[in-house]
Amino acid sequence: MATAPGSEPSLARKLRQFEPLAPGDVAALHRLLAAKVQQVGAGIPLIEEGETPLEMHVVLSGWACRYRRAPNGRRQIVAFHLPGDICDFSVFLMRQMDSTVAALSDMRVASISRAALAEFTQRWPRLAQGFWWESLCAGSIQREWLVRNGQRGARERIASLICELAARLYVVGLADDGGFELPLTQYDLADACAMTPEHTNRTLRELRKLGVVTIERGRVWLDDWDALCALAQFVPSYLHFRQTYAELRPPNTQTPATLELA
Amino acid sequence: MATAPGSEPSLARKLRQFEPLAPGDVAALHRLLAAKVQQVGAGIPLIEEGETPLEMHVVLSGWACRYRRAPNGRRQIVAFHLPGDICDFSVFLMRQMDSTVAALSDMRVASISRAALAEFTQRWPRLAQGFWWESLCAGSIQREWLVRNGQRGARERIASLICELAARLYVVGLADDGGFELPLTQYDLADACAMTPEHTNRTLRELRKLGVVTIERGRVWLDDWDALCALAQFVPSYLHFRQTYAELRPPNTQTPATLELA
DNA sequence: CGTTATGTTGAGCTCCCTCAAGGTTGGTGG
DNA sequence: CCACCAACCTTGAGGGAGCTCAACATAACG
Numbered sequence: 001m002a003t004a005p006g007s008e009p010s011l012a013r014k015l016r017q018f019e020p021l022a023p024g025d026v027a028a029l030h031r032l033l034a035a036k037v038q039q040v041g042a043g044i045p046l047i048e049e050g051e052t053p054l055e056m057h058v059v060l061s062g063w064a065c066r067y068r069r070a071p072n073g074r075r076q077i078v079a080f081h082l083p084g085d086i087c088d089f090s091v092f093l094m095r096q097m098d099s100t101v102a103a104l105s106d107m108r109v110a111s112i113s114r115a116a117l118a119e120f121t122q123r124w125p126r127l128a129q130g131f132w133w134e135s136l137c138a139g140s141i142q143r144e145w146l147v148r149n150g151q152r153g154a155r156e157r158i159a160s161l162i163c164e165l166a167a168r169l170y171v172v173g174l175a176d177d178g179g180f181e182l183p184l185t186q187y188d189l190a191d192a193c194a195m196t197p198e199h200t201n202r203t204l205r206e207l208r209k210l211g212v213v214t215i216e217r218g219r220v221w222l223d224d225w226d227a228l229c230a231l232a233q234f235v236p237s238y239l240h241f242r243q244t245y246a247e248l249r250p251p252n253t254q255t256p257a258t259l260e261l262a
Numbered sequence: 263m264a265t266a267p268g269s270e271p272s273l274a275r276k277l278r279q280f281e282p283l284a285p286g287d288v289a290a291l292h293r294l295l296a297a298k299v300q301q302v303g304a305g306i307p308l309i310e311e312g313e314t315p316l317e318m319h320v321v322l323s324g325w326a327c328r329y330r331r332a333p334n335g336r337r338q339i340v341a342f343h344l345p346g347d348i349c350d351f352s353v354f355l356m357r358q359m360d361s362t363v364a365a366l367s368d369m370r371v372a373s374i375s376r377a378a379l380a381e382f383t384q385r386w387p388r389l390a391q392g393f394w395w396e397s398l399c400a401g402s403i404q405r406e407w408l409v410r411n412g413q414r415g416a417r418e419r420i421a422s423l424i425c426e427l428a429a430r431l432y433v434v435g436l437a438d439d440g441g442f443e444l445p446l447t448q449y450d451l452a453d454a455c456a457m458t459p460e461h462t463n464r465t466l467r468e469l470r471k472l473g474v475v476t477i478e479r480g481r482v483w484l485d486d487w488d489a490l491c492a493l494a495q496f497v498p499s500y501l502h503f504r505q506t507y508a509e510l511r512p513p514n515t516q517t518p519a520t521l522e523l524a
Numbered sequence: 525c526g527t528t529a530t531g532t533t534g535a536g537c538t539c540c541c542t543c544a545a546g547g548t549t550g551g552t553g554g
Numbered sequence: 555c556c557a558c559c560a561a562c563c564t565t566g567a568g569g570g571a572g573c574t575c576a577a578c579a580t581a582a583c584g
Contacts, residue, residue, distance in 0.1 A: 072414075098402045098500045099402075135352075140360045143328075146407055194413065199571085415540095448562075457540080460542085460563095461540055463563065464565090
């Protein structure tokens with residue numbers, strides 16, 4: 001699906017949210033990502049908790065999730081890794097992974113060794129800065145998840161997670177005003193939103209009845225993006241995208257206000 | 263209280279959890295932190311959401327918290343910054359802060375400009391690595407907060423937060439087997455644990471009645487560290503300290519198992 | 525075409541929230 | 555030194571959002 005060989009990697013599209021890239025940058029990035037590409041089947045872990053990380057990963061296509069298990073065995077998904085996402089830049093400073101990253105769908109992943117990364121960041125400081133920016137954004141998203149799960153009800157949690165995913169996928173060209181592919185089960189959504197699968201199910205039904213969004217296994221239909229954002233009280237500034245809200249939104253809708261994001 | 267002029271900064275003590283420091287490193291760190299020191303009164307913000315960060319901060323003494331407000335006005339504290347903590351290494355890549363950092367007690371804070379930091383990391387790569395490690399640890403703690411608030415009940419949340427604070431303070435010499443200073447109101451605890459102040463109050467009472475911990479404004483007494491850890495199911499590996507569990511614990515207790523942490 | 529994962533629905537319960545009062549503490553000024 | 559005020563803490567009663575447990579339905583998949 002995404003990132004056919006020869007096309008521009010999702011990561012390049014995303015880094016443009018931080019700063020413009022020269023053709024040389026894009027080509028260098030392409031070479032870095034093309035050096036070692038792995039196919040990973042749905043459900044397969046990329047890195048497991050307790051392991052010593054030997055490679056940094058960049059998602060080329062498909063989704064992964066990062067999770068930790070609570071002492072009682074319950075799983076908390078702490079992040080989704082979408083195409084263009086870097087899983088743990090600076091991971092080499094860790095002796096042991098503190099969480100597990102596993103594929104949610106079949107994916108293509110670029111694996112980058114410590115040495116290759118060191119050489120690359122030396123040679124391409126602007127891209128290295130972009131990597132750090134990406135990692136800051138991931139941290140900001142992590143904080144937003146804490147706010148979301150801590151301070152909001154079930155409907156709002158699901159709705160605002162969907163808004164986030166739509167916005168993140170949109171900048172890499174994997175969402176449009178109709179919706180996007182969603183390789184998640186209701187169990188996955190539940191574990192991300194800290195809810196039970198049963199209550200997640202009922203909440204999804206509610207959102208559909210409200211006419212704002214239809215969430216099925218495999219696909220999200222954004223039935224009414226404005227209403228969804230309003231319900232979710234989605235304030236996308238935490239994503240730190242350079243684009244305006246208008247540009248982030250589905251192209252055929254009008255923007256109430258043009259917010260400059262940082 | 264902590265970090266009297268001339269003594270070793272808390273940050274140096276903490277970085278030893280990552281790797282040994284040479285005397286030259288410590289001296290350089292000391293100079294970096296001593297260049298510009300601010301006194302900040304309790305309640306005063308260091309950086310506010312939406313601002314453009316001009317300086318990086320390192321806590322020398324006192325506590326700060328980082329928080330974001332939910333759309334409904336509720337506050338979620340997403341991190342506590344204790345002595346030795348770096349508030350946002352790599353913050354200069356951000357155009358706008360996505361959260362507010364405010365002093366919880368009177369504090370002393372080192373402010374480091376972009377230029378000073380750039381020069382320092384160039385000159386002292388080992389310490390720069392230590393800074394990155396610190397920032398990774400902060401990310402890991404952030405994830406733990408999500409797991410804690412998402413998957414655990416009120417007693418366990420409070421208990422495991424107290425365990426975390428004890429461990430983090432212990433490595434910088436600000437906690438012993440008796441307990442530690444706690445400059446938090448019950449409202450602060452509530453906003454960190456995503457609970458109401460009322461329920462926090464009742465939970466604190468319960469923990470005291472159980473005889474595991476006494477949490478008052480200003481002070482925590484670790485009445486029974488083993489029982490507290492058991493109740494909290496505290497697994498400190500997410501802190502990525504090099505010390506063993508035995509060394510982290512109050513010195514006069516026996517360790518059931520010696521876990522090598524990473 | 526069975527088997528396993530996933531989704532759906534219902535009834536009852538509990539943990540935590542809401543709302544509403546007081547009570548206590550510490551600081552400030554008269 | 556006392557009166558007062560503003561935080562902060564404490565306690566109670568009632569309600570509700572979301573959990574638990576238990577079926578069953580449906581889809582995915584070999």
